[in-house]
Amino acid sequence: EDLARYKIDRFYDVFADEYEYEEMETLIADFMTTLKTDYKYSSAEFLYLFGKYLSELGIKSIVAKAYKNNVPVFCPAIVDSAYGIAYIVNRRRSGGKFNIIIDQMRDFEQLVEIKRRSKDTGVIYVGGGVPKDFIQLTAIGASITEGGEYGTPLPHKYAIQITTDSPHWGGLSGCTFEEAVSWGKESKQGRNVQCYCDATIALPIISHALAERVSKRGRTPDLSWIFLEIRQ
Structure with missing residues (x-):
């Protein structure tokens, strides 16, 4: 109750500022508007482009580092996070017209291909x-x-x-x-x-x-x- 009153988020034993968290969601929402609407992204492709976006802004993060080193980051439940909220933010901003597709089947296909190509x-x-x-x-x-x-x-x-x-x-x-x-x-x-x-x-x-x-x-x-x- 106190955490909600003071706008403090908790992740296990780590506390975070809710207002800063909302700023992060807004940043993600702004990034999403740069993506193609007629392409089915895997989460690895989506996060690669997000890493590129953050890197160009000079923001340090795991996905920015992964982008620079061509390391794919898969997230099979990506909507269960700030990314899902950011999508809804854009839907509301656009009156329901905004749309992007993150294809979880494509995720699995790419992971299977990595496995298939590996000794x-x-x-x-x-x-x-x-x-x-x-x-x-x-x-x-x-x-x-x-x-x-x-x-x-x-x-x-x-x-x-x-x-x-x-x-x-x-x-x-x-x-x-x-x-x-x-x-x-x-x-x-x-x-x-x-x-x-x-x-x-x-x-x-x-x-x-x-x-x-x-x-x-x-x-x-x-x-x-x-x-x-x-x-x-």
Whole structure:
């Protein structure tokens, strides 16, 4: 009640200013008006262009950094956020005439293509929910033949999961890798590690340890082909 009165937003243990949050939504809404209305964007394409937009404004962010490095950022539930509110802002501003399309099927097709083109794949799950199974399903999607027949699943070779959810409730976020193995989404012979911990604790520790142990970054895959259509 007090947070609502003083216009303070809460995200887990982080507080934010509601007025600044609304400014962010307005910024997103303004960006959306620069997009084509007759093109079906994947969320990766949408966020790539948003990263470009922010970069040109000199605003630092994850998507701006991803844009500069040709790293696709997929968001399979993008409407459940400030992006959904920003869309409604534009609909109201335009009297219902504004429209853009973010195609979640195109998201999955692009992710499956990344999986199909890769010799081996691994996944890191920070939390759970929709993004977790979205990336797991690529193991099934990549196995489907050109004729639409189901082939042998192509499981991810290694996986790391950081979650506070427990497996005994039967939900997706807390399910173990044994469950994923049963679907052919994770390899039984793979190197899989489950860490039951708050991600804000575990992830910084893991990142710091990695920075200490690895002096040189390995070669990263070139995924710039995902953005070829929107660059034309």
